[in-house]
Amino acid sequence: MKLTSFIKDRLYVFILAIIVFIIYLLLFMAFHSPVELIVAVVILHFVFFLLSLSIDYFRKRSFYHQILSHVLKLDKSYLVLETIDVPNFYEGELFVQILYETNKSMCENVSMYQNQMNDFKEYIEMWIHEVKIPLSSLNLMVHNHPSNYDRKVVYQLKRMEDSIEQVLYYVRAENATKDYFIKKVSLDKIITEVALKNKDDFLENKMDFIVENTKVSVLTDSKWMIFILNQIINNSIKYKKEESSYLKIQASDKIDCTILTIYDNGIGIPLSDLPKVFLKSFTGVNGRCKRKSTGMGLFIAKSMCDKLGHKITIESMEGEFTKVSITFYKNTHFDVVR
Amino acid sequence: MKKILIIEDDKAMVNELCDLLKGANYFPLVLKDYNNPLEEIFSVKPDLILLDINIPYMNGQLVLQNLRKQSNVPVIMVTSKNTEIDEVLAISCGADDYITKPYQANILLLRIAAVLRRVNPNQEFYSYKGIIVNMQKGVIQSKNQEYSLTKNEMIILNYLLIHQNRIVTRDELMTVLWNNNEFINDNALTVNISRLRSKLMLAGCPNAIETKKKMGYILL
Known part of the structure; x- marks a missing residue:
């Protein structure tokens, strides 16, 4: 004043x-x-x-x-x-009372939206569980009744499944509620699961999948990690080179952290796009030229990593390679408690 | 033949699961009475149970908890709920494995086989037409000779032996190999198969593995 x-x-x-x-x-x-x-x-x-x-x-x-x-x-x-x-003059009292009332009404308003959001999130989750049942029936049907379209049908089913997963994890990662559970998990197990998920894509695209030194345990939520890796690997397959393409996953164990790197010799990301790949709905040159991209995969992966406390970084050289690194920090407190 | 009890309320899903299990030489059973699941389980005495979490009247986890008080029958939880918490909860209730929908048929079969093998430990020796297959040492032994197999060749031979006299698709073999962290490509599989063939021939079993065009392989 x-x-x-x-x-x-x-x-x-x-x-x-x-x-x-x-x-x-x-x-x-x-x-x-x-x-x-x-x-x-x-x-x-x-x-x-x-x-x-x-x-x-x-x-x-x-x-x-x-x-x-x-x-x-x-x-x-x-x-x-x-x-x-508390002010000791009348105007001040009035002022505080007005602030209190507007605050209260805003809180009510916000909590109304929060409830609506939670309801919506619950509904989406329920819907996703519901839609997965016919999806798995279809998977089994294709297996039980072989036809000439098998590979195509399986591929389309997988695309559907991936899109559905993306919605599920978007809802989970963007919501304030805590939906993850951190425990010690072996990277090996996570990688095997992701590999099996994408086996057909790798074989179909003649892309080699190389895994080195991943027999380490890290503190993470395995389900979330599977999703994150899946997003990165999907990108590698999507933006591969025509000839002799490969994807290599390595882990290196440091004193205070474990670093997982996912390296591919694909088409890479232009330098101008590199700082923006983790932004929401960012598609970039690759996304526009190659296949239609939603620009959501890496954004969700990043916000999930932030929640889990992992660091995710990306390096690339156009036409040469793309390398994503995820850093898992070690927690001595956790070891003591165990 | 191993009896597998399916506890699942989606009709289409149940039908496909039955077909899948029959095709893989299991005997599928379906739970009819959701009011008294335990009684029915004890009366049919399955070798393994595929249990869904969302079933009518009762929660799958509750069924499992009650079941575990009286029986050690292997249980695989099959569910569309895919959070870590659900999985930890299921395992702590006594599930032997946890698999989320939608799953690939081959992977479900592998998991079933793995759980059954854990319950009835695998025989380490198979004999096949006068050859002894020693899993532990990774060798095949004929009358007086020993031939060592690579990890991949052993995985393939083991799988073919378990499914003897049935056509095994390349996709199945790939799934088993990838499941064992051997992420090989199509060419490598072909090479592995031909090496395995020549080793079997040296051991005195020529033409053991037959190629069925566009379908897969069969161990005769």
């Missing part, structure tokens, strides 16, 4: 005070009052006037100063009401 602004705001009081002062003067002159009396009254008049203004100023200043500085400092500024002292 600046003094100049406060005075500017009270300009009418000054004008009134001067008018009253002039009226006083005229009155005193009309009644031929002694000069001493005039001076005394004028001084008293201005002292009282300034005193009342400055008391008003200082009372309000401490209150507004506190609330303003807290609002600027808090990262959740809507909580400011909980941090300030």
